Amino acid sequence: MHSVNLLVTDRSPETAEHVNSLLRNSGIKIHVLFAKSSIEVKRALDADPPVLILYAKPEEADAPLTEVAELAAAFSVPVALYRGMDQPKKLASLLSETACFVINAEREDLLTDAVMRLITTSENERQQASQRQTLDELEHRYNLLLESARDAIAYVHEGLHVYANRAYLETLKITDDSELAGISLLEILKSEGTDLKKLLKGFGKGSFPSEPLEVQVTRPDGSEFEARLLFSPARFDGEDCTQMMLQRKDAANELAAELERMRSTDHLTQFHNRQAFADALENTMEEQSPDYVAAVLYIEPDGYEDLQDELDVASMDLLVSDLAALTRLNLDNDDLPARLNERGFAILARRPDSASLEALADKLLTAWRGHIIEIGDRAFSISCSIGLGKLGRLATNAPEVIAQARKAQAEAAENGDRFVVYRPQLTAVASIEGEQDWIERIKFALANQDFYSVQQTIVDLDGEGDQMVENTTFLRGEDNDHGPSEFLDAAARNDLAGNIDRYIIPGLLKTFAD
Template sequence: MRTQSILNLLVIDDDQLYAERLVHLLGCYYDSVNLGFLDDKEELLKLLRQPWDVLVFGNAYDMNFTDVVGIVQEQNIDLPMICLLNEEMVATAHNNEGLPNIISGTMVKALKVDEEMAVVMSICLQHDNLRSRRELKTLRHVLSEAEQRANVLIKNSKSAVAYIDQGIHIFANDPYLQLFGFASMSDAIGVPIIDLIAGGDNVKGFKQFLRQFAKGNRQEVEFKFESLRTDGSTFEAKLQLAAATLEGEPVTQVIIQQNNSNSTEVAKRLAAAECKDSLTGINNRRGFEEKMAVIYQQARQGELTAGLLYVQLDNIGKIRSSLGLQGLDATVKQVAYALDELVVDGHVSRFSDTAFTILVEDKTTAELKTLAEQIGSRINGMLIEVDKRTTSTTVSIGIVKIEKNTAEPSVLLERAMDAINQIMMETANNGATYHLYDPSEHANSDDHALAESLIEAITNNRFELTFQPIYDINNDRSDFFEVYLRLPLSDAENTVLTPDQFMAVAKKHKLLEKMDRWVLINACRKVNDVRKTHPEAKLLVQLTSASLIDKKLSSVASQLIKAVGGAAGVLTLQFNEKDIADHLTVAKTQFAALSQAGCQMGINNFGSSAKSIEIASFVQPDMVRLPRSYVEDIDSAENLETVKSLIIRTNEVNVDVLMPYIEDAATMSVAWSVGARYLQGYYLEEPRKIMKVAT
């Protein structure tokens, strides 16, 4: 009965060890069991404000099972309940056969407390029943809303549509009434649909067609016939049937098409329009997916080879900050026009707000790289006019080949995006704008070997940590350190891998959470030693998306903070802005829990999306760290104003800003003036294996 799910279990009892035992047993059937434990009425009323899946009642301080049932019913909560009895109470709570008095989809009364397997099975079955009820409720709501939308569309549709029940009209829209000459709805209601069919053979054939449809036959849903208007005139038409609901009751939907060729042409035009992007006029994501499906099938059959280029705009956050939505739209349109003009023998689509996809056929690896270079050069050289102002942008391009033994389209897209991430993670890409995903670099043998090295490094503490100080302008001190993870390999070259070289494998083998935990624990050990001589020393630790959704993280962080002295702010946990945007609601809850545990919270690569300020306002971090793109070319007046604008807006929501990548004196001199609280970079000090506090 293994289910990939979570159980929220509420136990009312005076024996917490028994509750923990139930959680342990239920762990065989659930990915996670969240336990709520209490034994008094006041606490029950508080906990019922949270969502629970099953309630187990044993012994309570000031309640019996009847009281609990009454409270749950008063709150109008659909919550399955199980009553547990000891040996003394069993005789009065069971029938003559020794079975519980009540077993239903919402209650079991009562089970023997020491028969743990019966209790566990009852919990699982009650939960399964609850999920079915919830799904049924959701489906009914969805059906109701779908019916409402359908009725609105039908009433406003130009197509002739009616509903019939057992062959009798019960509803018709205006085009249907006009088509057959009815003056009003009341004239059509109650009229058999066969009265609108001319000719005995047509009527006989339609009756047979209608009977087959009523029996569930959906192979034929169209019927061509000669229609009969109320004035006696006739016309050629095609009728289409579909199952539908009206006010929750099953009916049959009838659509009449008077001119088949015209309606087919309209359908084609609508289908084409659905595949076009309204802003740029090129294909949208749906258009790309349809073309991708065709090329994928042809490649799998060996009919062609192809290439997928995923083109991501780089500095959207800066454009959004300086020029607003108008500048963003203008940039996207100009890039779309340039790509469409440049790729004459391919298919260009707008995949998302700020990303494009390009499909090209029969290109060699060298030709794909050349095309990527041409695109990067063309976009980099564009000057985009926005209301008497000029902006520019660059792109990162992920390349994937589509061949006979290629992976599925969804996997190819992930590989293209991984190639983009590879570009973004490189600390110095020497001007490279593209990265080709090479499957040979991710072969199973190398993949597993690296995964084994990662596991061995976690188990035997073979990772290395380096620490780079951060200067705090407000307090004029440099005892705040960012932590970096490294993996030394035992090869002849003494290779040391950085996260961009092993994170993809770690993610595939589900090692991210364990690596994050290793970094946290060992970094805190290091800072604990330093705090003996420098009691104000503190850490900034970058964590992955696996930790962002880890419910146990706040508890771990709280223990580590206490272990290093319990000082508020000694530990700042930082997450990537993209990960936060992908798990926004979860991130808000996690940030709140970690703040409650005494952690400071940070966002890395802040400003890399168009909604950075909104994200910061929502999750409420203590600080944010700018991406490299904001610091590069900061000596230009426009870039400097963009950075200042972002920092001002960030400070307005009570968030401090860390300006990293200060690599030279010129950048350092400018950094003082932009309003950032924290400064960091090789010009100040490079990362070291030890934490050196400047005096």
């Protein structure tokens, strides 16, 4: 149970101690506080409002009853005079100044009964507040679902519209719901063999048709279409009404397309879901072309766990939806975004070269960093960490590419607000495992243009003979680059040296030709 306080105002703490002992002995768990002045009363109210203020016999100059009552009223806390009945004139004088309760100090049972009732009331109010918050969150979610639903739904009362979702407005080719105001269902609906006026009157008596009603619908612009209507009882803004779902007869194909969209789409972000993204990624890997470089960018907000502790479920949904919209705004039309899990987005992107993919990651970092999120009365910004896993010979399937991007993101998240490109870890060639690490890294470098060469002119000190140039090939690493002495032996042992030459030599020839 939530901790409960009772405040005693008196010139000394003796009354508070007596009340505390009395309530404890009666089995009532309550924290009794003492206040000598109005200032102390205000301080106690600000800290944690009590269920009751007992006004005993404080110095009137320090804690006037009228002042204490005004302070208590601001926090909706009741005040009770706590004294004997031996001074009726004094009691009447106090009550003439301020209306409040009176508890006979000579009747201990009156105090215990009053405190128990107030504790019960306080606990009920706290539970009601919690239930009201839960109900508000449920209503918020329901309204979001209703507004984003593809089913055309309207609430009607006495033949008039009181609410219509976006799909209903689109079906009637209406841009603003205010255009529905004053339009009766009798004006837009026609039905063979059904008295619509009688049908609408029956809704108020709880009489609803058990089967869909076949109707001809006339839009405000004069165009018509055939539809089925399904009716059911509902409530809107606390009032009884009727829910009407409108289904176009020609909507079978649209429904099939919508079902497919729902099957492959995350409902909150409207991004692809994990399975649909993996399928699209597999197709891209099969159709990969040398004309572009493709990669998966995996994004997670920094400090997500802290936000989960601070925000309720509805606010977290708004946060994810807002970040998804921000991410989509910074993508090309051909990019494919997805929501892989509760906190992570993935993007399948294709660009002319690796530098363009890294530029996309940097663009997303900047966009997230500078975006202000407003939820309720809170406004804040949040950064992200991005892992970039490129499609190539080192990844044989979609789960592997996604895993590489997530591994790179985990590394980026160590410091936050940055991106990391996945590269296989390199180890010294002292074992079979180390040799395999170099093989994978060399293959990755060939696929991702991580080899480069440096030319140095060899000068003949005698000034005679032809000019000679020494060429040295390097492999880009995460922290520093690797010279040929580190990787060339492993490449030669595994028939990869020729691949490196075929990658480097065309560039050398072009350099010499220029």
